[in-house]
Amino acid sequence: MRWIRLGLVAAFLLAAAASALAGGLARGGGEPASAQPVPPSAPPELSATAEIRRSFLEPGTVAIAVTNHGPAPVRVTGVELRSDSFAPLGTQAFDATVPPSVNPRDLLTDYGAAQCPDGVDSTAAPSSVLLDVETEDGTAHQVLAELPHPNGVLDRLLKEACAAEFLAQNAEVALGELVRAADGTLDAALTVEAVGDAAVEATEVRGSVLFEITASELPGRAVGLHFDAHRCEGHAVGDAKQPFAFTVWIAVDGGEPVPGPVPVGEAQREALYAMLDERCGHTED
Numbered sequence: 157m158r159w160i161r162l163g164l165v166a167a168f169l170l171a172a173a174a175s176a177l178a179g180g181l182a183r184g185g186g187e188p189a190s191a192q193p194v195p196p197s198a199p200p201e202l203s204a205t206a207e208i209r210r211s212f213l214e215p216g217t218v219a220i221a222v223t224n225h226g227p228a229p230v231r232v233t234g235v236e237l238r239s240d241s242f243a244p245l246g247t248q249a250f251d252a253t254v255p256p257s258v259n260p261r262d263l264l265t266d267y268g269a270a271q272c273p274d275g276v277d278s279t280a281a282p283s284s285v286l287l288d289v290e291t292e293d294g295t296a297h298q299v300l301a302e303l304p305h306p307n308g309v310l311d312r313l314l315k316e317a318c319a320a321e322f323l324a325q326n327a328e329v330a331l332g333e334l335v336r337a338a339d340g341t342l343d344a345a346l347t348v349e350a351v352g353d354a355a356v357e358a359t360e361v362r363g364s365v366l367f368e369i370t371a372s373e374l375p376g377r378a379v380g381l382h383f384d385a386h387r388c389e390g391h392a393v394g395d396a397k398q399p400f401a402f403t404v405w406i407a408v409d410g411g412e413p414v415p416g417p418v419p420v421g422e423a424q425r426e427a428l429y430a431m432l433d434e435r436c437g438h439t440e441d
Contacts, residue, residue: 240281
């Protein structure tokens with residue numbers, strides 16, 4: 157019977173070994189009991205400034221220049237300008253990668269209607285931008301970047317908008333028919349009419365990046381304007397976002413002249429482009 161007892165002992169030891177092996181394989185195939193979840197990344201270190209890139213900006217747009225001070229790229233998915241000086245527009249969607257660098261990435265951001273508590277003397281309130289971003293691991297963050305204050309860029313944009321609002325309340329500006337001169341340049345009359353009882357007169361008129369203007373009969377309410385080509389380079393013509401951003405300075409009731417836009421209609425724009433082509437030699441033979 158000894159061989160029976162030996163067989164039973166051997167079978168017991170074999171079963172125990174198999175059970176231990178199976179348990180080891182089960183633990184090895186699952187998550188380690190002591191494993192901890194990987195923590196999400198920390199918010200990235202970003203800063204921002206407001207910039208004016210005249211060659212590339214549409215009216216009502218400011219370049220928010222974002223600098224990434226961290227070690228890894230950051231994806232920006234939204235930008236919100238927060239300022240008491242401009243009406244809120246909410247978060248504007250983006251899909252832009254900002255690499256780690258001392259050089260910022262421009263994010264062209266719209267700003268809302270100007271708030272002018274001090275009229276044309278208004279200055280921009282402390283402002284910031286709220287950035288929706290994602291780090292490399294896909295973690296979403298919101299970063300509030302304070303803009304420098306005082307802020308010359310926002311002051312300038314605010315003053316331009318408040319000046320235009322002030323002039324709209326006090327004067328009506330009209331550009332008359334463009335008449336072709338013998339050399340292909342154009343002449344027109346600019347008129348300034350008072351709204352209400354204000355005394356108004358134009359004191360200066362300037363052209364744009366593409367067109368130069370020579371004004372006569374200044375100061376006055378009826379001003380003669382002479383238009384000619386200012387720049388003819390293909391890249392200048394192609395990149396110009398505000399080719400008709402002509403400016404007139406108007407004094408109201410003898411006060412300091414305030415700059416405002418010269419309205420340019422569609423027919424006038426076509427005539428100016430045709431003049432530019434002719435004066436620059438862009439017309440086809």
